[in-house]
Amino acid sequence: MKIQQIALVCLLALSNGIGAAQVLHHPDSIYTFTDPHMQKKYPWRAAAETVGMNVGVWAFDRYVMNEDFAKISINSIRRNIKHGFVWDNDQFSTNLFAHPYHGNLYFNAARSNGLNFWESAPYAFAGSLMWEVAAEVEPPAINDLIATTIGGIALGEMTHRLSSLVLDDSKRGFGRFTREFLGTLICPMRGINRMITGDMWKVKRSHYKYHDYERIPIQFSISAGDRYLADNNYLFRGEHNPYLEFRAVYGNPFDKINDAPYDYFTATATLGLSPNQPLISKINLLGKLWGVPLKTSTGMEMMFGVFQHFNYFDSEEIINGSGRIPYKISEAASVGPGIIYKFPRMNSLVNLEQSVFLSAILLGGSLTDYYNVIDRNYNMGSGYSVKNKTLLDFGRYGQFALNLHLYQIFTWKGYEHKDLENTNPLYLNAQGDKGNVMLAVVNPLIELNLSRHFKANMEISYFYRHTHYTYHKDVQYKTFETRVGLLYQF
Incomplete structure (x- = not known):
């Protein structure tokens, strides 16, 4: 491997929080963390997906379910901003599981667009803040903001990494479909982004594996x-x-x-x-x-x-x-x-x-x-x-x-x-x-x-x-x- 190639691979790896020794262990590498294309970051696409997710869920609640809380207006948004945050009275599973799970979707909108752990965290906060202030007529809830942001980061990074265990771009046919389906089930936003970019059906001969079991055992x-x-x-x-x-x-x-x-x-x-x-x-x-x-x-x-x-x-x-x-x-x-x-x-x-x-x-x-x-x-x-x-x-x-x-x-x-x-x-x-x-x-x-x-x-x-x-x-x-x-x- 040429010195210039080694330097490039190490630079790409270090920019994503991966040690140089790990990369040099696989100089050819079949792993995506040495693929320059996979290191590109798309923060604006992640932001658009975060906003689009909120708009989509709100539209479903408003026009399909006809929920009263989704009948928002400029006045309701202004009232929410003026009144400030409260502690809400939703059920246990909604506040302390469903909201963290929703936060994981915001987090992975960024994580699956090339951003690292710390860069993805603000998306969980911003997505939750937008929803609490602008997507419901009910007053924004401080407990939802905390649970969606911090709990969402925890569930988000875990699901992102677990989905990497099943993805393999070298596979074809039903085996490939099964892997992509399971990966999307574990981490929905990653599956959506793989569909948007076409990675879901691209077959690769290099950089096709998403997890190195020798580097990080499971x-x-x-x-x-x-x-x-x-x-x-x-x-x-x-x-x-x-x-x-x-x-x-x-x-x-x-x-x-x-x-x-x-x-x-x-x-x-x-x-x-x-x-x-x-x-x-x-x-x-x-x-x-x-x-x-x-x-x-x-x-x-x-x-x-x-x-x-x-x-x-x-x-x-x-x-x-x-x-x-x-x-x-x-x-x-x-x-x-x-x-x-x-x-x-x-x-x-x-x-x-x-x-x-x-x-x-x-x-x-x-x-x-x-x-x-x-x-x-x-x-x-x-x-x-x-x-x-x-x-x-x-x-x-x-x-x-x-x-x-x-x-x-x-x-x-x-x-x-x-x-x-x-x-x-x-x-x-x-x-x-x-x-x-x-x-x-x-x-x-x-x-x-x-x-x-x-x-x-x-x-x-x-x-x-x-x-x-x-x-x-x-x-x-x-x-x-x-x-x-x-x-x-x-």
Whole structure:
């Protein structure tokens, strides 16, 4: 390879946050990160797509669904700007999952147009701000702006990277169609842009792969089985329903070369396949924004970093149960320091890892026992969280993991001294019941190896909530769920 070519490849790689050593590992490269065409940035096209997305969704709501909130005018926009932001009363899944998911579309409008992680982040904010101020007659919601922006960035970068795992421009026929369909399902805006540019059907002999598994290894698994959700902590009073879970460990936390945001992340998404429970019952996402390896003299590997967190737990009442909802927990916008360390191998214990994280919660949510306005039965607020994960890998036998989550969320802006009878609920502007909540989730799990790819999966999650209300009686609640299933490790 000529010196001039090496310099050009390194320059292109460095401009996209990729180390020169990684690129020189594949001098010919079949990977898109060395393709000059793929390094071009289209910020104005990304902006047009962000605006167009909002206009398209608004037009559907206004002219197809005939929704009252979409009947905007110049006066409604002027009123929204003059009145300012409030805390809205949409349901839990709308505010704390749907809005972050929508933010991921804004983010990926930019990400799939060649912009890097940090350059794409403002698009999530701008798209959300435009929608809140100009696309609804209801007052703009501060919680939507936070969740859509910060939660959207987390989901956006994760889906962008996961879609890269299935894309391969060298394929043809049904195999190519399947890859493009799956990639679009994972990251819709990337699929739309590939359709616009024609990359969706172009067949290439070079620069055709979007992920280098040697550079950034991936562990991916799918599990399915039965979940038992206890009602009010009763062992034999609850309901069984099937579940499907996806897990991914992306990258190596101790990697000294690949240090761009989300070069290391872990993700878990659980689907509840029961009409009585939410389709999406759990999402746990942890992404490294920045990290540095720490030196040790004992053979231990360590990494200190700053991490972004997105956690979402949702459930509904048990059929023929007590009428109490087991849990609703959200950490939609959260960031903070953490440390991961790995001990040297000890006999049959192949891997022992310990992780500890402390984060500031900018926006979180928890089930409430009193506040119930329009569609909201939960409090929102800010606070902090502490998480611990212990992993013991026994090699050919299986592994044991213990996940501990502790959340403390403070609801600062209550409604108790407001004239509720003469206040429009849309303008109530309350986070919920003034007070604070302590939430704990304890999740031990065991995986037993049945073969090279199949494992038996058994786990329990214990949920504890203690809510202190400033103007109401305090409430404690605890319950649990168990899961037994079969896991396939790719």
